[in-house]
Amino acid sequence: MQLPTFRPRAVVADDDPDIRDLVAFKLTQAGFDVTCVGDGLQAWDVFVDSPPDVFVLDVMMPCLSGLDLLVKVREAAQYRIPVLLLSGRARDADVDAGFAAGADDYLVKPFSPRELVHRVNGILARPAA
Amino acid sequence: MILDLTLGSLITLAWVLTTVACVVMGVLVVAVKSERHLGQLNRERRLAPLRTDVLLVATGEDTEDGEALARLTAVTGRARRDLHGLVVQLLGKVRGEPAEQLVDLLRAHGALRDAARRTGSLLPSRRVRGLHLIGCSRDLDGLDAAITALGDRSRRVRSQAVRTVGQVGDPRAARPLLHALRRDGVHLGDAAEALVGMGYGISPALLWALEEGHPRACTVAAHLCGIGGVRAAAPLLVTLLESHDDPTVAAAAATALGKVGRPQDAGALSAATLHFFPFEVRHAAIEALGELGVEVAVPVLTRHLGDASSQVAEAAASSLIALGPRGRRAVVERELVPAAGTALALARLKGVLV
Numbered sequence: 001m002q003l004p005t006f007r008p009r010a011v012v013a014d015d016d017p018d019i020r021d022l023v024a025f026k027l028t029q030a031g032f033d034v035t036c037v038g039d040g041l042q043a044w045d046v047f048v049d050s051p052p053d054v055f056v057l058d059v060m061m062p063c064l065s066g067l068d069l070l071v072k073v074r075e076a077a078q079y080r081i082p083v084l085l086l087s088g089r090a091r092d093a094d095v096d097a098g099f100a101a102g103a104d105d106y107l108v109k110p111f112s113p114r115e116l117v118h119r120v121n122g123i124l125a126r127p128a129a
Numbered sequence: 130m131i132l133d134l135t136l137g138s139l140i141t142l143a144w145v146l147t148t149v150a151c152v153v154m155g156v157l158v159v160a161v162k163s164e165r166h167l168g169q170l171n172r173e174r175r176l177a178p179l180r181t182d183v184l185l186v187a188t189g190e191d192t193e194d195g196e197a198l199a200r201l202t203a204v205t206g207r208a209r210r211d212l213h214g215l216v217v218q219l220l221g222k223v224r225g226e227p228a229e230q231l232v233d234l235l236r237a238h239g240a241l242r243d244a245a246r247r248t249g250s251l252l253p254s255r256r257v258r259g260l261h262l263i264g265c266s267r268d269l270d271g272l273d274a275a276i277t278a279l280g281d282r283s284r285r286v287r288s289q290a291v292r293t294v295g296q297v298g299d300p301r302a303a304r305p306l307l308h309a310l311r312r313d314g315v316h317l318g319d320a321a322e323a324l325v326g327m328g329y330g331i332s333p334a335l336l337w338a339l340e341e342g343h344p345r346a347c348t349v350a351a352h353l354c355g356i357g358g359v360r361a362a363a364p365l366l367v368t369l370l371e372s373h374d375d376p377t378v379a380a381a382a383a384t385a386l387g388k389v390g391r392p393q394d395a396g397a398l399s400a401a402t403l404h405f406f407p408f409e410v411r412h413a414a415i416e417a418l419g420e421l422g423v424e425v426a427v428p429v430l431t432r433h434l435g436d437a438s439s440q441v442a443e444a445a446a447s448s449l450i451a452l453g454p455r456g457r458r459a460v461v462e463r464e465l466v467p468a469a470g471t472a473l474a475l476a477r478l479k480g481v482l483v
Contacts, residue, residue, distance in 0.1 A: 016222075018218055018219060018222055019222055021180075021184060022184065022187055022188055022219070022222065022223065025184040025185075025188050025190070026188040026189075026190070029188065029190050109222055110220075110221060110222050110223050110224040110228070111222075111223065111224065112189075112223065112224055112225035112226075112227070113187070113188040113189055113223060113225075113227060114189050114225065114226075115225070
């Protein structure tokens, strides 16, 4: 009898459908179960409904930005859900703001899909603080 | 009565004409929107069977034999044109090997050759699109076309050409780009960003621009010499600081000297702090003296603690604190001077001083 394999659940939130498709496709190929949403509020709804194993969030999103969502998630979650911010904002101050809000990693667009998977696996493997 | 009738008829006619015009406009708007919507639907329909292959290539998940890429290369007709649009969109979002493969696809379809040809079109929008494609794909073969476009008659095309040469990232474009700054229509920030994208090979072009002395090119070159650590620029920066008519250039030269200057340049910077220099030059020179880090500047900066301009005085105090024990002592001894007090409080908050 073959045991069921565990597929970590990832929520990808980005208002750019191309990025959503790219990230979802790559993470699915890498063995993730992926849910895609187009803004921060939808991502929050998914989180409230059933917290994922990892978040991949765009910073600039309509309704609720990635940073605001991240702060809300950190306040609400009983344990630390790994969060990777994926953003076109590459200045040091933007990266600092991302980590200050509680991100576990920060990747700048344009990004390497392979690197994205390595980073997501990396933050998932990190022991919870 | 006839007059009343005529006036009434004219008003009615005006109403009718206005109504007809509104209806026609409404119909036109609906028609154009429908046409666009239908066009979008048709594009999506044509792209749907290709999307998986595009994602396989764009995420680096294609097989070792490149089966998905081969299938995409074989696409013909209108779907090929739609595919180019999608690939260009994705090129701005991924990097690394997948991006290179997407560029290979465009090259195989002849799209890059067409893009270079399009930069010679009569229509500015076509020239911009051609340049955009060359930039997205970082196509070195299109560099000459992009350099030529830096001198285009259209401001929009010139701006796009600046971004394109920055994306291609070849330092051969640095000098033509700095030369293009002589004309308006190119944002200095865009030009600086494009030059940074070309890497360290731009130093000779920066030195050339400093020698040439055109204000816009000089400002950008001085800024980049500073952040890029081009120490060979120091003598030229001193000349600009001492003799350029434009205070923006002189201030940029002072700021750059703070980063790449030699100890002997403290004299030129100190002279630029005198009251008859424009405010921005004095302020930049005082900040640069702190960054340059030579103790001979302590007496000059100490004098400016009581400067009539509070911004200059506060900059002097901060620079003194940055200069080490002797400079800090000078500030502490004058703690009651407002600028010194503010700088000390800030330094203590930042943990520079305890």
